[in-house]
Amino acid sequence: MEQQELSVLKDFERDSKWFHENINKLRRGGFAGKFVAIKDSKPIISGENIDVIIKKIEAKGENPSYIFIEFVHPEGFTLIL
Amino acid sequence: MKKIPLEVYPFAGDLRVMASFLLRIEEFSKSIPIQAIVDTGSPITLIGPLDSKRMRISKIQLRKLEGRNKPVNIGGGKVITKIIEKTKLRFGGGLEFDMPVEFPIEDEKNPLQPSLLGVDFMLKTGAKLFFDPTKREAYFEIED
Numbered sequence: 001m002e003q004q005e006l007s008v009l010k011d012f013e014r015d016s017k018w019f020h021e022n023i024n025k026l027r028r029g030g031f032a033g034k035f036v037a038i039k040d041s042k043p044i045i046s047g048e049n050i051d052v053i054i055k056k057i058e059a060k061g062e063n064p065s066y067i068f069i070e071f072v073h074p075e076g077f078t079l080i081l
Numbered sequence: 082m083k084k085i086p087l088e089v090y091p092f093a094g095d096l097r098v099m100a101s102f103l104l105r106i107e108e109f110s111k112s113i114p115i116q117a118i119v120d121t122g123s124p125i126t127l128i129g130p131l132d133s134k135r136m137r138i139s140k141i142q143l144r145k146l147e148g149r150n151k152p153v154n155i156g157g158g159k160v161i162t163k164i165i166e167k168t169k170l171r172f173g174g175g176l177e178f179d180m181p182v183e184f185p186i187e188d189e190k191n192p193l194q195p196s197l198l199g200v201d202f203m204l205k206t207g208a209k210l211f212f213d214p215t216k217r218e219a220y221f222e223i224e225d
Contacts, residue, residue, distance in 0.1 A: 005112045005171075006103075006175075009101060009114045009173055012114035012116070013088075013173070016088070016099075016116050020090035021090075035131070050134055051134065054135070064134075065114075066114065068114075069131060073094070076094070079095075081118065081120050081123065
């Protein structure tokens with residue numbers, strides 16, 4: 001169980017790394033202003049409505065809890081926390 | 082001395098220090114991976130609306146969880162959060178910490194609010210943050 005959980009984290013970190021390293025590629029590819037779900041270092045589903053994306057992930061038989069999903073902020077956008 | 086490696090990525094207009102961990106809520110008995118921005122300007126650790134949705138926690142479930150509600154100002158707006166006390170944060174190296182996290186209950190105003198790992202984590206664990214933006218290197222150091 002412990003190994004399985006750590007493996008989930010490792011996959012999540014890998015997909016997060018891919019997202020951040022390819023953010024400009026995603027913007028150029030039409031993902032700006034959308035949520036994108038990444039699995040195995042590639043976008044699998046995207047859209048503007050997170051609830052719809054989650055339903056689509058479930059429809060593919062995946063658990064969204066374990067999938068890296070992030071919003072692609074447009075170039076020049078700054079988020080102040 | 083224990084070390085928790087962190088990631089440094091450009092995100093939403095600036096370089097951010099990010100931590101990935103498994104979040105375990107005792108009442109749900111499952112661990113969910115979370116990526117949070119390490120925010121030394123935030124006194125609290127907050128799970129953003131996107132991660133709440135990924136976790137498939139409904140507002141009804143959140144309300145039922147053991148914890149208390151509290152108003153918080155996030156990004157200039159006021160939201161109500163629920164403080165969940167019985168949670169664990171587990172990092173890749175196996176380090177695990179019990180600490181409360183907060184979930185926004187009313188998230189409509191700021192759906193893009195990212196999850197934050199706040200100063201409460203550093204106080205709870207005694208962690209010191211090392212951040213070199215030039216080399217894009219960051220980690221927490223925790224004394225034994």
